[in-house]
Amino acid sequence: MKRHRLDLHDPSRAKDADLIPRAVVAVSASSASQSWEHAPHTHRKGQLMYTLRGAIHCEIEAGIWIVPPQCALWIPGGMPHAARGSGAAEVYCLLVDPHAANALPPQACTLAVSGLLHELISKAVSFPPLYEVDGAQGRLINTLLDELAMAPIEHLHLPMPQDPRLRRLADSLLANPADKATLAQWAVRIGMSERSMTRLLLEEFGLSFGRWRRQLHVILSLQRLAKGESVQRVALDLGYENASGFITMFRKAMGQPPARYLADRAGASSANAALAPAAIALHPGS
Template identity: 50%
Template sequence: MSNLLDSLARFDPDDLYSPAVALTVDIRDNSRELPVHQHRKGQLVLAARGSVTCEVPSGLWIVPPHGAVWIPGGMAHTNRVSLNGRICLLFIEPDAAVLPASCCTLSVSPLLRELILRLVELPQSYSIDGPTGRLVAVLLDELVQMPAEQLHLPITAEPRLRRIADALMNDPADRSTMAEWARRVSIGERTLARLIVGETGMTFGRWRQQLHIVIALQRLSTGMTVQRVAQDLGYESVSAFITMFKKVLGKPPARYLVERGESLRLRRAASESTG
């Protein structure tokens, strides 16, 4: 096992011109975050175990259950993986497939997941006409069919808002009012309200709620109970947390996770029946 920083220091995906290359990393230490960097290749970050947080200039993305984060080529980013997590990184040449031009979360079908895991085991320099090249062609065909989502938290480089964001990510149970935050960052409450809407497109209450959603999905995907997540996020009761979750995502947490996995299976079956 290794830390992410050491593993990627030994592997530069841009040294290879294969249409897609893959790497898996087991994390024993998450104390060091990978410095902000970018690749020529686009990057798909898949959590095989644990959770992954990806930060780009415009937002914070947390890998959802049965999903991955897509980072287009040339976009500055950094990743942080939970302790003892395991991630798969898929790097794709810009002209190898038509993929989103902006950062997003993508659903990952069981087939796509297995194709990525298989590619990890193979030599990363290969002929596109050989067995690995044919596997990659199927992988890319499957990848471009995956639906994009927007499970992320808008963030900003504005220093006062970044202070608030960092504090809430470290302590999501903090229920300070906007007036209290305004005093902490030495700004008027109305000015802070306008700043948050201008930078994130959300009111403060909606923005904090979105932070709770992405953290909840991250923790639930690792097997944490709904009761523990509600407690960690500072909700007075489990039912209050479930009500918030259902209001935002349309379903209570347990049903959302089950149906999300089932919907991927059904989409794959429908694709095969019409193919």
């Protein structure tokens, strides 16, 4: 099957897709081994980044997003964003024209990809850029858009604050996620009262400090687990006494322990079946 490819190190190619007069332009993007990073940029069309292998970290005004295997990040058209990844990655990218994106979320979000949606995207990647709108390929694109609009949202978003004092807190924890300082200790560090800090956290994050830090740990752990690191190593680096404590936190946040969460997504399509054994072996009983 011929696939239209895009080098993840060359974002200018994605801008070319903005000019193609079709509802969806689908390409397969890859990175062999080295790290890569794209500076903040925008597309006229909305962009869907569907990760098959590896994990992608994306920064948008509202926060940080992680795209582990078998998930997709939807970024509406015109929204500035920056992306980076490390190591081998395989991604399918869809550029969706604004007129075709009416049923898709108006805000950035991470979407779960079903087996059917995976197959539709995989097929669309083989289409020529100027496929026949009124033919079989055009009908499949319409079905793809319908399925995409119904895809469930995954909670893989880390909101980032605008207040400079809270931003210092967030940046410090991103740099040292194992820091176990209490809310009161953080209030002193950033020059606020504990009460004011609690109120402002809820206003900016919509989350308590504890829930935001838990979401941070989920985001960071998924980036590393998707690269094959062990649960034990990740748990210790995030400041947990043992893997069991980390697994309990992850299950509470995501509804599944980390190995099962990754294994379910790795096994959701035959294209990703090879990832499942590695995910299951992350930690015995996790």
